[in-house]
Amino acid sequence: MTRLRVCYHLAVPPGDVAALAASVLLEQSVEVPHPVATRHAFVRDHLLGTLESLEPDPDGGFRMWLALPTATALADPAQFLNVLFGNVSLHPSARLLDFELPPPCFEMLPGPRFGLDGLRRLTGVARRPFTCAALKPVGLSAPELAVLCRQFAEGGIDLIKDDHYLADHPFAPFEARVRACLEAVGDVHARTGHRAVYVPNLSGTPDQVMRQAVVARQAGVQVAMVAPMLIGLPALRELTRHHPDLPVMAHPSFAGSTRIAPPALLGKLFRLFGADAVIFASYGGRFGNTRTESVAVATCLRQPWGPLRPALPVLGGGMRVERVPELIAAFGPDVALLVGGDLLEAGETLIERTRIFTEAVAVA
Amino acid sequence: MTRLRVCYHLAVPPGDVAALAASVLLEQSVEVPHPVATRHAFVRDHLLGTLESLEPDPDGGFRMWLALPTATALADPAQFLNVLFGNVSLHPSARLLDFELPPPCFEMLPGPRFGLDGLRRLTGVARRPFTCAALKPVGLSAPELAVLCRQFAEGGIDLIKDDHYLADHPFAPFEARVRACLEAVGDVHARTGHRAVYVPNLSGTPDQVMRQAVVARQAGVQVAMVAPMLIGLPALRELTRHHPDLPVMAHPSFAGSTRIAPPALLGKLFRLFGADAVIFASYGGRFGNTRTESVAVATCLRQPWGPLRPALPVLGGGMRVERVPELIAAFGPDVALLVGGDLLEAGETLIERTRIFTEAVAVA
Numbered sequence: 001m002t003r004l005r006v007c008y009h010l011a012v013p014p015g016d017v018a019a020l021a022a023s024v025l026l027e028q029s030v031e032v033p034h035p036v037a038t039r040h041a042f043v044r045d046h047l048l049g050t051l052e053s054l055e056p057d058p059d060g061g062f063r064m065w066l067a068l069p070t071a072t073a074l075a076d077p078a079q080f081l082n083v084l085f086g087n088v089s090l091h092p093s094a095r096l097l098d099f100e101l102p103p104p105c106f107e108m109l110p111g112p113r114f115g116l117d118g119l120r121r122l123t124g125v126a127r128r129p130f131t132c133a134a135l136k137p138v139g140l141s142a143p144e145l146a147v148l149c150r151q152f153a154e155g156g157i158d159l160i161k162d163d164h165y166l167a168d169h170p171f172a173p174f175e176a177r178v179r180a181c182l183e184a185v186g187d188v189h190a191r192t193g194h195r196a197v198y199v200p201n202l203s204g205t206p207d208q209v210m211r212q213a214v215v216a217r218q219a220g221v222q223v224a225m226v227a228p229m230l231i232g233l234p235a236l237r238e239l240t241r242h243h244p245d246l247p248v249m250a251h252p253s254f255a256g257s258t259r260i261a262p263p264a265l266l267g268k269l270f271r272l273f274g275a276d277a278v279i280f281a282s283y284g285g286r287f288g289n290t291r292t293e294s295v296a297v298a299t300c301l302r303q304p305w306g307p308l309r310p311a312l313p314v315l316g317g318g319m320r321v322e323r324v325p326e327l328i329a330a331f332g333p334d335v336a337l338l339v340g341g342d343l344l345e346a347g348e349t350l351i352e353r354t355r356i357f358t359e360a361v362a363v364a
Numbered sequence: 365m366t367r368l369r370v371c372y373h374l375a376v377p378p379g380d381v382a383a384l385a386a387s388v389l390l391e392q393s394v395e396v397p398h399p400v401a402t403r404h405a406f407v408r409d410h411l412l413g414t415l416e417s418l419e420p421d422p423d424g425g426f427r428m429w430l431a432l433p434t435a436t437a438l439a440d441p442a443q444f445l446n447v448l449f450g451n452v453s454l455h456p457s458a459r460l461l462d463f464e465l466p467p468p469c470f471e472m473l474p475g476p477r478f479g480l481d482g483l484r485r486l487t488g489v490a491r492r493p494f495t496c497a498a499l500k501p502v503g504l505s506a507p508e509l510a511v512l513c514r515q516f517a518e519g520g521i522d523l524i525k526d527d528h529y530l531a532d533h534p535f536a537p538f539e540a541r542v543r544a545c546l547e548a549v550g551d552v553h554a555r556t557g558h559r560a561v562y563v564p565n566l567s568g569t570p571d572q573v574m575r576q577a578v579v580a581r582q583a584g585v586q587v588a589m590v591a592p593m594l595i596g597l598p599a600l601r602e603l604t605r606h607h608p609d610l611p612v613m614a615h616p617s618f619a620g621s622t623r624i625a626p627p628a629l630l631g632k633l634f635r636l637f638g639a640d641a642v643i644f645a646s647y648g649g650r651f652g653n654t655r656t657e658s659v660a661v662a663t664c665l666r667q668p669w670g671p672l673r674p675a676l677p678v679l680g681g682g683m684r685v686e687r688v689p690e691l692i693a694a695f696g697p698d699v700a701l702l703v704g705g706d707l708l709e710a711g712e713t714l715i716e717r718t719r720i721f722t723e724a725v726a727v728a
Contacts, residue, residue, distance in 0.1 A: 023650060030501035031527060036708045042535065043503035072502050075531035076568035078594040082528060086594065086617035090651045090681070137394035138436050139407035163395060164446060167439035171406065204440035205602040206570035230442040230450065232596015238569040253450035286387060287454045317454070344400045 002102035003067035005052065006084060009095040009261075011061040017054065021064050024094060025049050027087045028068055046071050063097065074108055077234040077273065084269075097261045099268065106306045113240060114247040114276040115309030116302065116334055122222060122247065123158050123197055129328055130336035131156070131358050132314055133343055135181070136163030142172045146180035148350075152343070153188035153196035155354020156362075159277075159314075159336060160185065162201035164227050164251045174200070174212055178219050199223045199249055206235045213243050223247045223276075229254035233273050240274035249314065250275035262293055267300025271311045279338060281317025282327065289317075291330065298331050314338050321353065324360040337361060366466035367431035369416065370448060373459040373625075375425040381418065385428050388458060389413050391451045392432055410435050427461065438472055441598040441637065448633075461625045463632065470670045476640040477604060478611040479673030480666065480698055483640060486586060486611065487522050487561055493692055494700035495520070495722045496678055497707055499545070500527035506536045510544035512714075516707070517552035517560035519718020520726075523641075523678075523700060524549065526565035528591050528615045538564070538576055542583050563587045563613055570599045577607050587611045587640075593618035597637050604638035613678065614639035626657055631664025635675045643702060645681025646691065653681075655694065662695050678702050685717065688724040701725060 006028070012020050029049035030037040038044045052065040073083035085096040112118070120126060133152045135145045145166070152160045160181070168174040181198045189195045202212040202224050209231055216224055224243075228236040228250050240248060250270045255262075266280045278301055281287035283294040298313035315327060316338035327337060339357055346353035370392070376384050393413035394401040402408045416429040437447035449460040476482070484490060497516045499509045509530070516524045524545070532538040545562045553559045566576040566588050573595055580588055588607075592600040592614050604612060614634045619626075630644045642665055645651035647658040662677035679691060680702035691701060703721055710717035 027650070030503070031529060031704070032501045033705045033709050036705060036711075037501050039711070040501070040504060040508070042505075043501050047501065047503035071533070071535070072529055072531075075533045076572055078567045078569070078573075078591070079529070079531045081594050082567075082591065082617050086528065086591070089618050090616060090645050092652065137396045137401050137404070137407050137411065139394070139411035140404060141406075144404070164450065165395060165436055165443070167436075167443045169435070169439045171435070203442045203446075205442070205598040205605075206596070207602055208440055208598075209442075227442070227446065227450070230445050230596075230598070232570070232594075232599050234569040234572075234594070235596050235599060238571055241569075252454060253446050254453050281454050286391070288456065340395070341397045341400060345397050347400075347403070 002070045002104055004070050004073050004083060004102065004105065005065055005067050005100040006096070007063060007065050007098040008088065009057060009061055009097050010064055011093040011095070017062050020091070020093065021051060021054050024064070024088050024091065025051055025066055028066065028083060031087065070102060070104055074104060077109060077237045080105070080109065081233060095261065096264055098264050101306065103306060106308065109237065109272045111272050111308035112274060112276040112311045113244060116312045117309065119247060119276060119312050124195065125158050127333055128364065129333050129361050130158045130312065131361050132159040132161060132336045132338040133157045133354065134161055134163050134338065134340040135166065136340065136344070138163060138165035140172060142176040142180045145172060145177055146184045149181040149198060150184035150188060151350045152354055153185045153194065154192065155351045156194055156358035157196050157354060159199055159223065160196050161199035161225050161249060164201055164253050166201050167203040168208070168212065175215050175219070178216055178221060182220050197222050199225050201225045203230070206231070206238065209235060209239060210242055213239060213246060217243065217246060223249060225249040225251055227251040227253040228270055228273060228275065233269065236273045236275065247276040248274060249277040249279065251279050252281065262289070263296040263300045267297040271301055271308060275311055277312035277314050277336065279314040279316045282315040282319060284323065285318030287317050295330060298335065302334055312336055316340065321357045321360060324357065325364055328364045366434045366468055368434050368437050368447060368466065368469065369429055369431055369464040370460070371427060371429050371462040372452065373421060373425055373461050374428055375457040381426050384455070384457065385415060385418050388428070388452050388455065389415055389430055392430065392447060395451065434466055434468055438468060441473060441601045444469070444473065445597060459625065460628055462628050465670065467670060470672065473601065473636045475636055475672035476638060476675045477608060478640040480676045481673065483611060483676050488559065489522050491697055492728065493697050493725050494522045494676065495725050496523040496525060496700045496702040497521045497718065498525055498527050498702065498704040499530065500704065500708070502527060502529035504536060506540040506544045509536060509541055510548045513545040513562060514548035514552060515714045516718055517549045517558065518556065519715045520558055520722035521560050521718060523561050523563055523587065525563035525589050525613060528565055528617050530565050531567040532572070532576065539579050539583070542580055542585060546584050561586055563589050565589045567594070570595070570602065573599060573603060574606055577603060577610060581607065581610060587613060589613040589615055591615040591617040592634055592637060592639065597633065600637045600639065611640040612638060613641040613643065615643050616645065626653070627660040627664045631661040635665055635672060639675055641676035641678050641700065643678040643680045646679040646683060648687065649682030651681050659694060662699060666698055676700055680704065685721045685724060688721065689728055692728045
């Protein structure tokens with residue numbers, strides 16, 4: 001029988017850890033007292049979990065690996081999350097650190113359809129890091145956003161993404177915004193030969209997201225963005241199934257609200273659920289992440305993992321143009337560098353500032 | 365202009381709090397440097413937030429109330445979450461404590477369609493607490509689950525809910541399970557006059573959840589359960605819109621993974637997104653919640669709140685029959701008491717043990 005291996009951190013004193021470990025093991029498998037579970041042969045033989053290891057963590061507390069039944073997890077993508085970190089998330093002392101999957105899981109959750117290589121083919125960015133900029137603030141009209149989009153394209157940006165606050169607002173309706181921004185990148189392409197890819201944000205209930213995806217595809221959008229924790233990870237899975245030819249960039253909004261280690265959530269779960277590119281807050285920005293953790297997220301996105309394609313790490317969260325060489329040294333060339341406010345602050349000289357950014361990446 | 369008022373806890377030293385407060389204020393409104401935001405008249409006038417108060421928290425750190433623009437939040441239910449706790453969730457020192465909404469928010473998110481009173485009408489449980497039991501463990505076949513369902517119905521349970529691990533598994537397919545359990549409660553009703561309500565769990569991607577809801581309605585299901593954090597809160601909103609005549613019970617799986625205070629998440633957000641009943645781990649059970657926090661969740665679910673109907677608090681997470689009088693004293697009669705493993709442990713005497721439970725509630 002195949003098992004899902006899951007690693008939790010348990011922040012409890014040594015005297016309490018055995019009881020908590022046993023409790024988590026039941027909670028994440030059958031959620032009944034052990035005598036009740038073992039009453040039924042099928043449950044006893046196929047649906048109980050196993051404690052694989054329980055060791056002190058060098059940084060305090062304990063690290064526990066469980067083997068959990070894939071028979072439960074494979075019912076659907078929500079059940080997969082349920083087995084991974086459902087009720088155990090209600091234990092304030094438990095944190096999801098990591099997980100490892102047997103092959104059947106990849107049939108339900110096949111990961112990126114395009115990933116890093118697909119995005120390189122789509123954009124023509126062969127080996128260097130991608131450059132990425134954000135259309136914001138929310139409140140600009142569709143024509144104003146298109147002006148910004150045109151300037152970024154003229155500055156040589158590869159991926160011009162909507163801010164995650166851009167939705168189907170009355171002051172900048174989704175379809176008008178998408179059409180205006182696509183026209184902007186199209187004009188710059190015709191005039192300069194540089195083909196920027198505009199990445200609109202899809203937002204709303206699952207129906208709204210799917211409708212926006214249809215509108216976007218019909219208008220000619222090649223890559224779309226969603227915030228998987230806002231719309232729900234199963235909705236991301238569904239989007240990738242409904243639109244097999246639309247690469248998806250994932251935004252981390254609401255994702256920090258979890259007690260799941262960022263490499264496990266942004267690096268593994270987002271990739272597993274189909275994100276081709278994943279934006280995350282890098283070290284040295286606004287969010288206080290460590291360099292080790294940032295590099296670990298990028299590593300999880302790109303490393304070999306079963307049949308899954310590597311995904312593109314997108315470094316954001318307050319990156320500045322001056323840090324281009326340092327960031328490339330830290331993360332390597334298989335990344336996108338997302339610079340937001342630092343470009344927008346340039347105001348009248350936005351295009352020049354953007355060129356400094358894209359040229360720094362080109363020569364790095 | 366109407367504003368969304370949001371309260372965050374900031375766990376930082378006094379010397380750092382002003383900078384973090386200013387940063388969160390921008391992060392949750394326009395996510396660009398202040399000079400960029402104020403360049404645009406519409407943004408400056410309508411989309412910036414305001415710091416309303418910043419005070420030391422008696423338990424350490426600071427409590428900050430912000431007024432944030434509803435113009436952004438009202439685009440769709442995912443944007444609402446984004447404005448409430450999107451990027452700020454990436455600050456490890458920030459936690460969402462509470463929020464208050466202006467009337468326009470209730471048009472997009474009208475809350476429970478049935479709520480406490482609707483569930484009382486539907487079940488005929490007039491004034492006393494509801495009794496609730498769970499069908500588990502996962503791994504039982506549909507006929508085995510139906511046997512359990514029948515026993516709980518014979519024991520007098522009001523609401524017999526699926527365990528949250530029950531999904532559309534090959535060993536207990538959704539439709540077969542639903543039909544068998546409905547037949548079981550129907551038989552007991554015909555024989556004894558006691559009408560238990562069977563509450564199946566809907567799980568999966570949004571499409572799967574909606575399909576299961578259709579199957580359930582056609583089979584005669586009167587109340588369904590979902591885990592909103594597993595399927596995504598916007599999918600819950602959509603379910604309640606697609607099935608206006610199907611009350612929904614919400615399960616907290618994956619909900620503890622957030623850094624959102626349980627009264628704000630389970631008490632306010634779940635209710636706002638349309639849950640008619642909300643299961644949460646009460647104090648004294650398996651999850652170590654405090655009595656104060658548990659009562660606060662119940663209070664948030666039931667208290668007057670704009671045009672929203674009160675929702676039914678469902679106390680779970682390891683409740684035992686012997687605690688019935690104490691729990692009713694603590695929470696009052698407008699609750700459901702969910703007893704799971706404690707009943708199942710009775711084995712051969714399940715019906716008797718269930719009767720002890722339902723009679724204790726009846727006389728309390």
